[in-house]
Amino acid sequence: MWPAVLALIVKELLAILKDPRSRIVLIGPPLLQLVVFGYGATFDLNHVPVAVYDEDPSAASRDLIARFLGSPAFEVVARLHDAADVDRLIDSREATLVIDVDRRFTRDLLGHRPARVQLIVDGRNSNTALLVLGYSNQIVTDFSRDWLAAHGGGAAPAVLDLRANYNPPLNSQWFIVPGIVALLTQVVTLLVVGLSVAREREAGTFDQLLVTPMGPLEILLGKGLPGVLIGLLEATVIILAAVLWFRVPLRGPLLPLYLGLFLFVAAVTGIGLMISSLAVTQQQALLGAFLFMVPSITLSGFATPIANMPRFIQAATQVNPMRHFLVIVRGVFLEGSTTAELLPQYWPLALVAAGSMLVAGWLFRRRTA
Amino acid sequence: MSAAGVRLTALLRKEALQIMRDPSALAIAFALPAFLLFIFGYGVTLDAKEVPLGVVVERPSADTAAFEGKLRQSPYFETTEYRDFAAAERALEAHEINGIVWLREDFSRRMRSSRGATIGAILNGVDANSARIVEGYLQQAWAAWLADAARPGGPGAALPVAVAPRIRFNPEVRSRDYLIPGLIALVMTLTGALLTALVIAREWERGTQEALMVTRATLREILLAKLLPYFVLGLGGMAASVILAVTLFRVPFHGSAWALLVTSSLFLLAALGMGLLISTAARNQFVAGQIAIIATFLPAFILSGFVFDIGSMPAPIRAVTHVVAARYFVTILQTLFLAGDLWSVLLPNALALALMAALFLGVARLRARKRLD
Numbered sequence: 003m004w005p006a007v008l009a010l011i012v013k014e015l016l017a018i019l020k021d022p023r024s025r026i027v028l029i030g031p032p033l034l035q036l037v038v039f040g041y042g043a044t045f046d047l048n049h050v051p052v053a054v055y056d057e058d059p060s061a062a063s064r065d066l067i068a069r070f071l072g073s074p075a076f077e078v079v080a081r082l083h084d085a086a087d088v089d090r091l092i093d094s095r096e097a098t099l100v101i102d103v104d105r106r107f108t109r110d111l112l113g114h115r116p117a118r119v120q121l122i123v124d125g126r127n128s129n130t131a132l133l134v135l136g137y138s139n140q141i142v143t144d145f146s147r148d149w150l151a152a153h154g155g156g157a158a159p160a161v162l163d164l165r166a167n168y169n170p171p172l173n174s175q176w177f178i179v180p181g182i183v184a185l186l187t188q189v190v191t192l193l194v195v196g197l198s199v200a201r202e203r204e205a206g207t208f209d210q211l212l213v214t215p216m217g218p219l220e221i222l223l224g225k226g227l228p229g230v231l232i233g234l235l236e237a238t239v240i241i242l243a244a245v246l247w248f249r250v251p252l253r254g255p256l257l258p259l260y261l262g263l264f265l266f267v268a269a270v271t272g273i274g275l276m277i278s279s280l281a282v283t284q285q286q287a288l289l290g291a292f293l294f295m296v297p298s299i300t301l302s303g304f305a306t307p308i309a310n311m312p313r314f315i316q317a318a319t320q321v322n323p324m325r326h327f328l329v330i331v332r333g334v335f336l337e338g339s340t341t342a343e344l345l346p347q348y349w350p351l352a353l354v355a356a357g358s359m360l361v362a363g364w365l366f367r368r369r370t371a
Numbered sequence: 372m373s374a375a376g377v378r379l380t381a382l383l384r385k386e387a388l389q390i391m392r393d394p395s396a397l398a399i400a401f402a403l404p405a406f407l408l409f410i411f412g413y414g415v416t417l418d419a420k421e422v423p424l425g426v427v428v429e430r431p432s433a434d435t436a437a438f439e440g441k442l443r444q445s446p447y448f449e450t451t452e453y454r455d456f457a458a459a460e461r462a463l464e465a466h467e468i469n470g471i472v473w474l475r476e477d478f479s480r481r482m483r484s485s486r487g488a489t490i491g492a493i494l495n496g497v498d499a500n501s502a503r504i505v506e507g508y509l510q511q512a513w514a515a516w517l518a519d520a521a522r523p524g525g526p527g528a529a530l531p532v533a534v535a536p537r538i539r540f541n542p543e544v545r546s547r548d549y550l551i552p553g554l555i556a557l558v559m560t561l562t563g564a565l566l567t568a569l570v571i572a573r574e575w576e577r578g579t580q581e582a583l584m585v586t587r588a589t590l591r592e593i594l595l596a597k598l599l600p601y602f603v604l605g606l607g608g609m610a611a612s613v614i615l616a617v618t619l620f621r622v623p624f625h626g627s628a629w630a631l632l633v634t635s636s637l638f639l640l641a642a643l644g645m646g647l648l649i650s651t652a653a654r655n656q657f658v659a660g661q662i663a664i665i666a667t668f669l670p671a672f673i674l675s676g677f678v679f680d681i682g683s684m685p686a687p688i689r690a691v692t693h694v695v696a697a698r699y700f701v702t703i704l705q706t707l708f709l710a711g712d713l714w715s716v717l718l719p720n721a722l723a724l725a726l727m728a729a730l731f732l733g734v735a736r737l738r739a740r741k742r743l744d
Contacts, residue, residue, distance in 0.1 A: 035669060041688050042673045045500035048683040066532075092539050094715035095702070098682070116533035125541030126705045128549045129417045129500070130680045135536050136507030143510070146530040158530060159520050160438075160478070160488040162513045164506055166496030167463070174499040296407065301414045305678055307501050310416045336497050337464075 006216050010224025011231075018194060018228065028194070028232065032186045036240060039182050040248055043305070045174040047133050049077040053097035055088055056081070058107040062149070066119070069141045070101065076137070088122055098124045099134050111149065168336045179248045180335045181304045184327045187237040187263070188270050188298070192291050195229035195274030200287040218367045225278070226271045226359070233267035234260075244335075253338035262330035262344060265351035269323035272358025279365040298322050303329075326351050378588045382596030390600055399566055400604035404558045404612050411554045412620045415678075417546040419504050421449040425459040425468040428452060429476040438474065438490070441516040447508040463495060470494040470505060540709040551622045552704035553677030555612045556638070560671040560697045562608055563642030564663045566601045567650055590739055598643055598732075605639045606632075616708075626707030630717060634707070637724040638700040642667070644731030645696065651739045671697035699723045 019025060052070060056063050070076050079097060082088060091097040102120040104110070110117035121138050123131045147158065169176050202208035211221060241259075244250045273294060281287035301308070301315060302324040308316055319325045326347040333339035333347075341348075390397065426442065428435045442448050451468060453459040459471045473491035481488035492509055494502045517530060541548050574580040583593055613631070616622045649662050673679060674688070675697035681689060692698050699720040706716045 038669075038688065038691075039673060042684050043679050044683055045503075045679065046683055047680075048685075050682060089539070090715075093710065093713050111531050114531070117531055118533050118535060120535045120537060122537045122539060125538040125544060126549055126709050127676070127680060128541050128544040128546045129504075129678075130683075131538055131541070132504055132507055132544055133500075135538075136503055136510065139507065139510050139514075139534055142532050142534050143530065146532045149531055158487055158517060159482040160490050160513075160517075162492055162509060163489050164492045164494070164509065166494045166499075166502050169496030169499055169502070172496055172499040172502055177497060177499050297410050297414075300411055306415045306417055307419070307498060309422075310418055310420065311414055315413050332497055343465075 006214075007220050007223045007227070010211075010216070010221065011227050014198065014224060014228040015231070018198075018232070028190060028236070032190060032236060032240070035186060036182055036243060039185070040175065040179050043174075043178045045129070045133075045177075046172075047075040047130070047137060050075055050099060050130070050134055051079040051097045052076045053080040053082055053088075053091050053100045054078055055083075055085070055100055055102045057105040058103055060108040062108045062111055062117075063103045066103065066142070066145050067101065069145055070138075073137065073141060092122060092124050095124065095126075098130065099138065101138075175248060176250050176336060177332070178305075179244045179250050180331045181328055183237055183240045183244060183331050184266070184302070184324050185299060185304060186240055187233050187267065188324055189295065190236045191229050191233035191267055191270045192274045192277075192295060194232050195226060195271050196277040196281075196291040197284055197287045198225050198229070199275075199278035200281045200284045203282060204284055219363065222275060222359075222363055222366055226275055229271040229274060230264075230267050233270065234263065237263050237267070250335055252335050254334035254340065258339060258341040258344050259331065259334040261341060262327055262334075262348065262351065265348060265355055266323050266327035266330075269351050269355040269358060272355050272362055273323075275362035276358055276365060279362055298324050301325070320350060321354060323351055323354050374587075375589075375592065378586075379592050379596060382588055382592060383599060386596050386600045390604070397604075399562055400601075400608045401611055403562055404608045405615060407558045407561070408551075408554055408612050408615050409619075411558075412547070412551055412616075415547075415550050415554070417500070417504075417550070417678075418544075419447060419501055419508070422447055422470070422501075422505055422508070423468045424448045424450050425453050425462055425471045426450050427454075427456050427459045427471060427473045429455070429474065430478070432479045434479045434482055435474045437519065438516050441512045441519075442472065445508060445512050447505070448512075460493075463493065466495070469501075470509075472509070547620060548622050548709060549705060550678065551616045551620050552708040553675065553701045555609070555616060556675060556697045556700040556704050557668075557671050557677055558612060559605065559609055559635075559638065559700070560642055561668050563601075563605050563639055564646040564649065564667040566604065567597065567643045567646030591736065594647065594736060594739060597647065601643055602636075602639055605643065606635065609635050609639070622708055624708050625711035627712050630712050631707055634700070634703045634717065634721050634724065637721055637728055638696065638703075640728035641696040641724050641731060644728050644735055647735040648731050648738065651735055667697075670695045674698065675701045677701050694727075696724060696727050699727075 018028070054067055054070075056067065067078075071078055076099070080087075080091060082091070082100070088100050088102065092100060100122040102122060104118035104120070107117045107119070119142060121135065123134050125131045147161070150158070166172050199208065202211065216224070241252075245252050274291070277287055277290040277294065281290055300306075301311070301319050302322055303319075304324070308319055308325065311319070329347050330339070330344050333344060424442065426439055428439065439450070439452075442450050451462075453462070453471075456471070456473055459468070459473070462468045463471055471491070471493045473493070475488075475491070478488045478490075490513070492506075494505055496502045514530075538544060574583060588596075613624070617624050645667060646663065649666065652662075670691075671677070674681070674684075674692045674695045676692070677697070681692050681698065684692070703717055703720050703724075706713050710716075
């Protein structure tokens, strides 16, 4: 059995790698996406446009505003002198944040009354709005504490000492780039496996395969294993780029990562084979791959946390291989997770892999019989 | 009717019949947007609610109870108590909780000392964005507690500066309200490009493009006949998406219907023009489909400002976003839904869309030739 399967694997790899179009699909878009995703997909705040409406120009207000100027997250784009301009700047998106220092700011500070600073934020992007408020609160709190210390007003009864494990600078690239390993591995593996049978059907060479002495199982293996190989290779390239180019810390050993990767690629291959055995034309296969890919990426926790989704969607994500692999890849990269800790992720992946292969085998036999 | 009119009507009839007889076009126009919007609408949210939080209280007192009360009152936290820090740390490592708030043994005593107490807060920082948002919620709870502690007879002094946030357009900061208008732009980019990307490539593959060429129909008529039916389909899909957003997901719509109609028409022309361009260039359904997904869906997902803020991207990537049509439409839709007809936003973005539509359609017209080579 094995020599025949091996021959088929070699033929599949040759068919994929010798066609310039397929070669480009394997190399060009993934690298382009790695760069664009890696740099473009950021949740960090950089140069957010800020307008300052200082109704009480004084040493105290200048000190407060200087702290905003000093933060790389903010960039002061305008100084306002009229209350009517506040909303206009927000509405036209020239400023995301307007800092409105109250008329009695210094007087209240010295008189031990709460000195007011109003922060007007554009809520059209609610995530940015929340982050802007968080950053600003931090700056204003620091100002308050320094002012108290300088003016002997007594310390606050307790301060909050915030720390983040695994990612102390809270750099969102460390979260996104390991996610790209999962994303691109899935896209490439699915396209390779999902279109392989349909391409032979369209070209008419599938019938030739059927009249060889190989059984359906051997054909299935010959179609699936090249996908696994290419997926593993693609993932390795992206992991290298994540470590060497994006400098994401890889804290765990490689064994739990590659065990997870193998199970993940096997599961995606199984699903690709299912699509492949159902589709008659390449267009159908493409549509099928796409219909699987979009929900599986959206509901994987790649960009938005699964814990925020409604319960029934959370339950449905259990069958999504990418969801489990994301936990593995981020766990190994940032938390240094071990094989034992990742066991709850391995077995659902193995189940999906085994289940999809069985269904694909059954569909395949029915279609070829 | 003039001869040109007759030819155009005949071609339009042919395209309409083709759409009606092949359910896949109707599926792409109506079923796909509804399906995608449904999945995204439920699946994509950045609001953290009921974040599991461990609270370590080493020596319970009235002061620790007051602080814990603030955490418990917050709708954002689901607190679990731990007796010692080590147990909480194990739970954090096992992903049972997302963060620990640590009130040490000497909390009450140090609160009344001149140096003040320190409340330790340790978060799992793997998901940096969520961690930041949780930090913000923790600070809110702390500020609320501080305000209570500073009341007359309380143990502490208030912070001298009071921050009053005012969030325009989305006061409840519901992430769904900003994500869903962006999703509509994303979904329409995809359907718009998929609809037209395959149509001319299909004629080439089936050999019917040659048949079309030998008719007396001019190239402009052929392209127009391809464009119009899909334009109408696209508007239908757009209407379905907006209705779904307003009724099912309860996103407020503050703009006017006609502003929506005009801007969506401009966007659809740009998206369909892009599809036509791909279609005339590719001549092959497989390649056309690939390009349509890679050149439209992914940029619209990452570079449109739909989830990731464009202002925070590095300058070279920010420059690239200017050629993504979805970028302008996302801005328009977020403004129309959440703010209303703000012309200072709508006009420049609509103008950019009109330019892109003219460019794509013009290039598609130039590239398409009545030749076989």
